[in-house]
Amino acid sequence: MKYLNFKQVDVFPNEAFKGNPVAVIFDADDLTSEQMKDIASWTNLSETTFVCKPEDENADYKLRIFTPNNELPFAGHPTIGSSFAILQNGLVPKNKNYLVQECGVGLVKIDFTEDKTYFSLPEPKISELQDRQFDGIIDSLGIKKSDVVHSKNINIGAEWLTLELKNASIVKNIEPNFKLMEQYIYEGTTGVTIFGKNKEDKDTTFEVRSFAPKEGVDEDPVCGSGNGCVAVMNDLYGLLEEKEFSNSQGECINRNGRVYIKKENVLKLGGVSKIMIDGTIAIEKQ
Structure with missing residues (x-):
């Protein structure tokens, strides 16, 4: 049995337990896509994310995002919740005051302030x-x-x-x-x-x-x-x-x-x- 760090984050809450939870699993590089899909189905949240080492040298981390049924190239609340959890887990960003996330749509810039986290929308x-x-x-x-x-x-x-x-x-x-x-x-x-x-x-x-x-x-x-x-x-x-x-x-x-x-x-x-x-x-x- 292998144990990986796990955090469940309430994202966008205006009061306690009233936001949208995302499950975040760290050091997930050795998990297969099928394992990730099974875990996401089991957590039964709108999304579960898996934090991996980046392939792009400009990124701080790579994120894979799963609904209970499918993998997504990008999603908003998992990006915000996961980036917050990653900082809380001890990651030191390559750049001051922002992170760079690698995911299915490429690189996404994430700014963090004292109380909120913002991502720049991909080109629509x-x-x-x-x-x-x-x-x-x-x-x-x-x-x-x-x-x-x-x-x-x-x-x-x-x-x-x-x-x-x-x-x-x-x-x-x-x-x-x-x-x-x-x-x-x-x-x-x-x-x-x-x-x-x-x-x-x-x-x-x-x-x-x-x-x-x-x-x-x-x-x-x-x-x-x-x-x-x-x-x-x-x-x-x-x-x-x-x-x-x-x-x-x-x-x-x-x-x-x-x-x-x-x-x-x-x-x-x-x-x-x-x-x-x-x-x-x-x-x-x-």
């Missing part, structure tokens, strides 16, 4: 939803075409069908038909992210929900890449004048998450992380 790829796909998604959400303000297919490493709805109230009241939704989440796409302007909550700008039934996660508690797509949509259409804003997510499944977005030279997305479990995980040797 933006396309239109197919008409049949758009109609199927709104049917699965139980809404009307007139409820949708903007819609795009946005890929920032993870690809989300991203819909802006008229307001946060519509977003919160949706009860998705996941079986129907699955039919319109085509191969290579993570899921569906919806958002609407939050007029009732003065502390946050948008209410966000993200659905990934094909990944084994019907509703993601607080989704980094989904919120990243919201940031891209905001930038694309100029929905806000502010260079910094925050989103809320998770209320519909008894979570309370906060995601922070700012635009400097690039779009950056961040939040708070807290280590809730710190120990080891037992791995059977192959």
Whole structure:
């Protein structure tokens, strides 16, 4: 039996145990992809990550990211939670005040401040939803075409069908038909992210929900890449004048998450992380 360091991190919490947990496993170079997949299925979190030695000399570490069903080239909340855990585990960054993560989309820069961690969004790829796909998604959400303000297919490493709805109230009241939704989440796409302007909550700008039934996660508690797509949509259409804003997510499944977005030279997305479990995980040797 082999024992590896293990941390479980609550990412984006606005109060204790109300964020989105990610399991982080260190020194994972000797694990096979099949072992990683089995562990991720067992933890049954939206993502489990495996910290490995970097292959690129400019990176501080390499991260592999798994949902209960598949490996992802990139995801937001695992990037933030894992980078925080890596620093807490004693890694000394090659550069002052930031880390460089190697993952499936290449190199991702991660800034750390006193209380938050931010990653720079990968360059987005933006396309239109197919008409049949758009109609199927709104049917699965139980809404009307007139409820949708903007819609795009946005890929920032993870690809989300991203819909802006008229307001946060519509977003919160949706009860998705996941079986129907699955039919319109085509191969290579993570899921569906919806958002609407939050007029009732003065502390946050948008209410966000993200659905990934094909990944084994019907509703993601607080989704980094989904919120990243919201940031891209905001930038694309100029929905806000502010260079910094925050989103809320998770209320519909008894979570309370906060995601922070700012635009400097690039779009950056961040939040708070807290280590809730710190120990080891037992791995059977192959």
